[in-house]
Amino acid sequence: MRSRWSLTAVVVASALLLTGCTSDPLADQFREGSGKNYIAGDGTITVYDAADRGDPIEFDGETVEGEQYDSADDAGKVQVVNFWYAGCAPCRAEAPILQEVHESVDADEVSFVGVNVRDQAGTAAPFEKDYGITYPSVLDVETGVAQLAFAGKVPPAAVPTTIVLDQNGAVAARVLGQLEDASILQTIIDDLLAEQA
Numbered sequence: 001m002r003s004r005w006s007l008t009a010v011v012v013a014s015a016l017l018l019t020g021c022t023s024d025p026l027a028d029q030f031r032e033g034s035g036k037n038y039i040a041g042d043g044t045i046t047v048y049d050a051a052d053r054g055d056p057i058e059f060d061g062e063t064v065e066g067e068q069y070d071s072a073d074d075a076g077k078v079q080v081v082n083f084w085y086a087g088c089a090p091c092r093a094e095a096p097i098l099q100e101v102h103e104s105v106d107a108d109e110v111s112f113v114g115v116n117v118r119d120q121a122g123t124a125a126p127f128e129k130d131y132g133i134t135y136p137s138v139l140d141v142e143t144g145v146a147q148l149a150f151a152g153k154v155p156p157a158a159v160p161t162t163i164v165l166d167q168n169g170a171v172a173a174r175v176l177g178q179l180e181d182a183s184i185l186q187t188i189i190d191d192l193l194a195e196q197a
Helices: 002-021 025-031 089-104 121-130 145-150 182-196
Strands: 044-047 060-062 068-070 078-084 110-116 137-139 161-165 171-176
Touching: 044 182, 060 137, 060 145, 078 089, 078 145, 078 182, 089 110, 089 182, 121 137, 161 182, 171 182
Parallel strands: 078 110, 110 137
Antiparallel strands: 044 171, 060 068, 078 161, 161 171
8 A cells, every 4th residue: 555655656746846847938927926917928029921921810899989890891901900908017008109100100001900808898998098099999808709810820829919910911920918119010010011012
């Protein structure tokens, strides 16, 4: 009986040791217990070559203002899609940057849409007002339609995440985490516009 318990103890200890050797940054962030209530990305920027962008992505939903949004209506434009929610501190930090770029681009060539992953309209609307956001945001908390549309190639694993679609609706770039500088997003947009020039 003693040898069986000893063997079990060795197996359990080995499993715990092996578990400690593997690291999952998102799981580690959750376990740290900071109470910040979001999983943040590290700001990694990924840009995809035209040949590697895959199929077009389309999604729709109801906006914070109660209107219908359909990404197909922006076909032919560069589309900036930002995943956010009101309680996310990095989302608050990057909101003015997104609005700045939104105001600087030609609306006939570039569109912006937010995808709110947690809030109802009553929570999302004050955020938009406080930060002067003038582009629409889809409320995706109940349906998950937008998140599901992106789940294959570039899942927005952290909030915030900003994904830029090319004029064909395919994923051209992703910023995983807080957008730190307007020039980063502006450069991605300018490069995509130049592809069609």
